[in-house]
Structures are given as C-alpha cells and as structure tokens.
Amino acid sequence: MPAIIGPVQIVNVSGGVVQFGDTLYISPKASSKTSAGSGGFNTGGFIISNNGLSGTNVLDTNVIDQPIAGNN
Numbered sequence: 001m002p003a004i005i006g007p008v009q010i011v012n013v014s015g016g017v018v019q020f021g022d023t024l025y026i027s028p029k030a031s032s033k034t035s036a037g038s039g040g041f042n043t044g045g046f047i048i049s050n051n052g053l054s055g056t057n058v059l060d061t062n063v064i065d066q067p068i069a070g071n072n
Contacts, residue, residue, distance in 0.1 A: 003021075036056065038054035039051055
C-alpha cells in the first residue's frame with residue numbers, strides 16, 4: 001500500500017540501499033577481505049608504532065570464503 005513520505009534528508013550513504021515506496025524484495029550483497037600487518041589499522045592524532053619484524057600471512061587455501069553470487 002502506498003504511503004506519503006515527508007521531508008527526507010540523507011547526509012551520507014556509504015555502501016547501502018535507500019528505498020522509498022513499494023518493494024517486494026531487496027537483497028544487497030557485498031564481500032571484502034582485508035589483511036594488515038602490525039600497526040596497520042591504527043587511528044588517532046599522534047601514533048607511535050614500533051615494530052621490529054612484521055609479517056602478515058595472506059595465504060588463502062580455501063579460495064572461496066563465502067560465495068554471494070548465487071544467494072538471491
């Protein structure tokens with residue numbers, strides 16, 4: 001059933017779905033993989049990261065972690 005939608009302000013959409021009105025089925029899909037070494041995801045104003053020897057194992061033997069192509 002249709003609805004009346006008032007004023008809408010969308011400031012930021014980062015990787016999402018915005019739907020107004022009637023819909024039967026919405027199924028957004030996304031997949032990602034991230035590898036980072038020691039001190040890789042530090043955030044802040046002043047960071048000191050003292051790392052001697054750092055290594056990140058990125059060997060992925062199973063090839064497919066979670067398939068999303070056929071999940072409709």
